[in-house]
Structures are given as C-alpha cells and as structure tokens.
Amino acid sequence: MRKIIIAIDGYSSTGKSTIAKRLASKLGYLYVDTGAMYRAVTLFALRNGFIGTEHENFGALIKLLPKIKLEFVLNTKTGHSDMWLNGENVEQEIRSMQVSTYVSQVSTVEQVRHMLVALQKRMGKTKGLVMDGRDIGTVVFPEAELKIFMSASPETRAHRRYKELLDRGMNVSFDAVLENVQKRDEIDSTRELSPLKKAEDAIPFDNSDMGLDEQFERIYNYALRIIEGKK
Numbered sequence: 661m662r663k664i665i666i667a668i669d670g671y672s673s674t675g676k677s678t679i680a681k682r683l684a685s686k687l688g689y690l691y692v693d694t695g696a697m698y699r700a701v702t703l704f705a706l707r708n709g710f711i712g713t714e715h716e717n718f719g720a721l722i723k724l725l726p727k728i729k730l731e732f733v734l735n736t737k738t739g740h741s742d743m744w745l746n747g748e749n750v751e752q753e754i755r756s757m758q759v760s761t762y763v764s765q766v767s768t769v770e771q772v773r774h775m776l777v778a779l780q781k782r783m784g785k786t787k788g789l790v791m792d793g794r795d796i797g798t799v800v801f802p803e804a805e806l807k808i809f810m811s812a813s814p815e816t817r818a819h820r821r822y823k824e825l826l827d828r829g830m831n832v833s834f835d836a837v838l839e840n841v842q843k844r845d846e847i848d849s850t851r852e853l854s855p856l857k858k859a860e861d862a863i864p865f866d867n868s869d870m871g872l873d874e875q876f877e878r879i880y881n882y883a884l885r886i887i888e889g890k891k
C-alpha cells in the first residue's frame with residue numbers, strides 16, 4: 661500500500677494531536693508531535709535560566725543546543741510516545757502553563773527552528789507519517805500528500821485546553837488559558853520565520869462545531885482517497 665505524509669497544522673488547542681494520533685494508529689503510521697519538541701527546548705531554557713519573566717538569553721541557549729537530546733519513547737501504559745529530554749521523561753512537565761507561556765518566544769529563534777526542522781525531516785524519510793505543528797505543510801514537508809489546516813474560535817480552543825489541564829490535575833484559571841491561547845496565536849502567526857499560515861494546498865478545517873468522530877472520519881477519508889490513488 662502507498663505510504664504518504666500527512667501534515668496537520670493549525671492554531672493552538674485546535675485538537676490537532678488528538679486527530680493526528682488517531683489517524684496514525686488507524687493507518688499504522690508514526691505520529692510526531694512537533695509542538696512537544698519546541699516545548700522540550702523551552703523547558704531546557706527555563707531550567708537553565710535562559711528565559712524568565714524579565715530576561716531572555718537566547719545566545720546562551722543557542723550555544724547549548726548541541727547538548728539537547730530529544731527522543732520520542734513509547735509509553736507502554738498509554739500506547740503513545742512520550743517526549744524525553746536528555747534521558748528524562750518530560751511529557752507532563754512540557755504541558756505546564758509555565759512552558760506554554762514561553763514556548764512561542766523560544767520558537768522564534770532561528771537556530772532552534774533549524775535544529776528541530778532538520779530532525780523532523782529525517783523522521784519523514786520513509787513516509788508513513790502523521791506530523792502536527794505550525795509549519796509542517798509549509799516548511800517541513802511542503803511535498804506532503806495531505807495537508808490539513810485546523811482552526812476553531814479562541815473560546816472553543818481555550819475551553820478544550822482548560823478542561824485538558826484540569827483533567828491532568830493542574831490548577832489554572834480559564835481566563836489565563838484564554839489569554840495564553842490568544843497570545844500564542846499572535847506570536848505564532850506574526851513571527852518572521854516560518855509563521856503559522858495555511859499552505860496554499862492545505863484543506864481548511866474549522867472544527868468549532870464538530871465532534872471528534874466526525875473530524876476523524878472526514879480526515880481519514882481524505883487520506884484513504886489519496887492512499888488508494890483516487891485523488
């Protein structure tokens with residue numbers, strides 16, 4: 661069977677990863693959450709004091725980039741891959757509000773993008789991949805056979821993220837989550853380097869009023885048509 665690359669881009673908390681994971685497991689493909697990679701680098705920067713409320717020292721971060729080892733390691737309990745940073749499972753910590761607050765700034769650093777995009781391209785060498793992020797269809801895999809661009813209203817997205825954080829036992833306010841979602845949208849779509857934007861050949865997908873099953877069925881059918889050579 662023909663193997664393809666599926667690129668799912670879009671605004672934060674649009675449910676990209678939920679759909680991408682489901683697609684990958686149904687198709688027997690590898691799933692790669694590129695946001696987790698930017699989050700892990702941000703956690704590294706926070707732990708080393710390179711970024712904080714009143715300072716940022718990206719020069720020091722850039723110098724230490726070669727010391728950052730990122731791996732996706734299968735978690736046999738969940739059946740999904742966890743993000744590991746230098747030999748430590750950081751899957752929970754990278755989802756914290758502290759990391760969410762700084763990740764968009766760290767994602768503007770050219771050398772960080774350069775390193776992560778190179779790693780991501782390598783993962784697609786043998787195809788059979790579902791990758792989600794912000795620049796997958798535009799920069800990482802402009803040749804991807806299927807590109808989806810997800811959006812939903814900021815309030816819908818903040819509600820989803822808020823619920824997710826509460827379910828993880830984190831103590832946050834809805835207003836703080838909404839503010840973070842809106843701020844990241846702005847930084848992600850206005851940054852100079854590979855900003856979040858729909859690739860010309862991506863399918864626009866607003867899921868504000870769509871349940872998960874419907875989203876999955878629609879996107880799975882797009883993929884099948886391509887895999888079976890009907891498009």
Ligand code: DC
Pocket residue numbers: 672673694695696698699763764767792793794795796844848
């Ligand atoms: O998908 P996410 O919300 O976990 O991503 C976290 C941040 O990482 C997002 O606000 C912007 C950045 N990011 C990026 O710049 N490029 C990607 N391909 C993925 C994420």
